Amino acid sequence: MQVDVLIVGGGFGGAFAARELDKLLSRRDIDVLLVSPENFLLFSPLLPEAASGTLEPRHAVVPLREMLTSTSLMIGEVTDIDVGARTATVVSVNGDRETIRFREAVLSPGAVPSVFAIPGLHDHAVGFKTLADAIWLRNRVVRQLDAADAEPDPGRRRELLTFTFVGGGYAGVEALAELESFARDAVKAHPRLAIHDCRWVLVEATNSLLPGLDPRLARFTESSLRRRGVEVRLGTRLVSCVDGVVNLSDDGVLPYRSETIVWTAGQTPSPVAARWNLESDDRGFVPVDDRMAIPGIEGIYAVGDFAAVPEPDGGLAPSTAQHALRQARVAAKNIAQRYGVGDGARYRYRTRGLAVTLGKWQGTAQVRRFTFTGPLAWWMGRSYHLLMIPGLGRKLRVVADWTMALLFRRDIAQLGQLGTPSRLPEP
Template identity: 65%
Template sequence: MPDTTDVLIVGGGFGGAFAARALEHATKGRGVRARLVAPENFLLFSPLLPEAASGTIEPRHAVIPLRDLVRGTELVAGEVVAVDLVAREATVAHPSGEQRSLSFRTIVLAPGSVPTTFPVPGLLENAVGFKTLADAIWLRNRVLHQLEVADGEPDPERRRPLLTFTFVGGGYAGVEALAELESLVRDALHRYPRLRRSDFRWVLVEARDTLLPGLSPRLAAYTERELRRLGVEVHLDTRMESCVDRRVVLSGTTIEPYASDTIVWTAGQRPSPLVASLGLDLDGQGRVVVDDHLRVPQANGVYAIGDSAAVPDPDGGTCPGTAQHALRQGRRCGRNVAADYGAGRAGPFDYRTRGLAVTLGRGNGTAQVKRWTFRGWPAWWMGRSYHLLMMPGLGRKTRVVMDWSVGLVFPRDISQLGQLGRPTPLQP
């Protein structure tokens, strides 16, 4: 017999967690039962992921435990692998390996997105994404590991690929990750007396003719200039055609194929595969089409929010996939679901984009707030302040501020903790 609940929320990211919080708040004492299914027991605060990768903040401080965030919602560890919207039943794969059915009256779909991939030879074997906390921790350890190995490698030919880092995708995730890691290396370099800045090669490849598509062209141009000033090779209108055996071949004839031991794929996101399996109307990007109340028009009691939903933007078109939108959609969705259960009134999603900030390593960034654009230190500071405001919980805010403050005074920690998560096998 399937287990039953009133509201089932799929995903514990910005959309799902904030929907659960708003629902709890609006239906307090009314006996509405809500469950949230999430593979991890934390919300990943992805705007801080690049800083977690560079060690500016402690990786644990870039996540918020879901059990602190949503106290009146039952958390179910696992992944929703199928949903029958007619029978109102979801199948959940639990970490134990078991699969169980959960029945519901209302469902909120907020499973986010996954990295988009293309059939580029060698991509799946040799490139890594930049989406999860594990990706950020891996990348930091990888960069530090490469420094250690290169420091002991006398042959410049063999050293070159160790110190070549290729990022494919010049959106904010790729730009921020590259800039943060470059700044980590710059700060760490004086502890590696045998390495020079000129030994490193940082390559950013973008298929379109601009970095940071969607931001003001002035900011994109500033970002490109800043990255070039740091010695980053920026290749616009360029695609990675293959990376078999970590030998990178770019489109066009001007760039010779080269060896790069580290290839990071940040070429965009697509909605979680779950939403394509539900038989709902999808937009051109594969996102579930919803109305301005975040309801799926053709299915009663079905809501969709966040990166996997095409939500009408009050300024026209659909909302971009950002945390600031997913969080507000979550809040609005929670209140609208509560209204279905007789608590409060439903309303449209009317949040208007405020802007976006992109950090370019320590003390530098670009930001756009409405029609105003900012650059350099003020933009970096604004980005930090905004992320801090968005972050729920005084405890987490304080930890992040302490990490930032310590980073202003003391040198970076360059311990390479690649063995984390792998216990040492016992010897006979």
């Protein structure tokens, strides 16, 4: 297959690059192909709310076919790229292997969880990055509450209801806060349980939660979680979790059994750079210039969590969705310029604000040098995410979910069997 522009990855970087090219090149006869393993863009800022059931999980994604007009979509994975020869190998959803020839490319394969050789981690911990992770975690909390409700032994009940999150960045803090808020409501439907039967532990290796945010907000987040009974363990590392027994580097905490361990301790760029013979820095990011171009390789761009993007004031852009989608637009404009459309663009974006939701009515936000906490910050975070979601229909679905969640009690059905159809009985 021959295309003009190949886009790798249907996350924030890839999907928004394709969307911008749709707009810029709509009147031209230019073939743009997006290759993505999923047929949707996962709107990860909404993942914690999908996990807590405030939002219907399907509404935390945007179908790529709905979002794009003239870009073609191929569901599959790019297994190899030769940027010199301008060829890519794609294994499609059917398992077919196809060679794609292209002229320009936008590489946006994102990041993967960074893991370490911690005994028991691989067998007992789960990540928090995909929609499946969010759905699993919600069902897990409901299942643990049901199991604890039927458990007469208080010690065993405590083990069932102990949830440990390792990593106090945005993903870990938001996921824990949303699920704790969910459990707080769900526990009311279990007559034999009380909220203090649940133990929530947040382990962070540095001395502050939410690195990168204004320290005042980090402190507010910490005290808000502590007030809710969450054990926040700063300056502490997970040493092991063999058989679900959590051992922390803090000698003051005795090893304890936690049936649910969530690993949210950072991300590392997708490891494909080495396989694709792309130069990367010591942390695995592919360096680009302020036009998102990989230096020395004409017409090849990298964006998002995969790329080391220079910020206008020095340093590198953080790995966030708000940066990835703007980098994508810059890459698209520079590609369009190669086809005689527009003047191209340079990356000038500076972080304007950050928002962290901490469950129902609770949040922290920072807009330039102003900080906000509580219900106002919670509302600001939601409004900002709503603005980012592409398409009016999607926005309305999310608003409807949020409204329902405020008006009615949480849905505590455990739908863990979804995705596993029942077998017909033997004749």
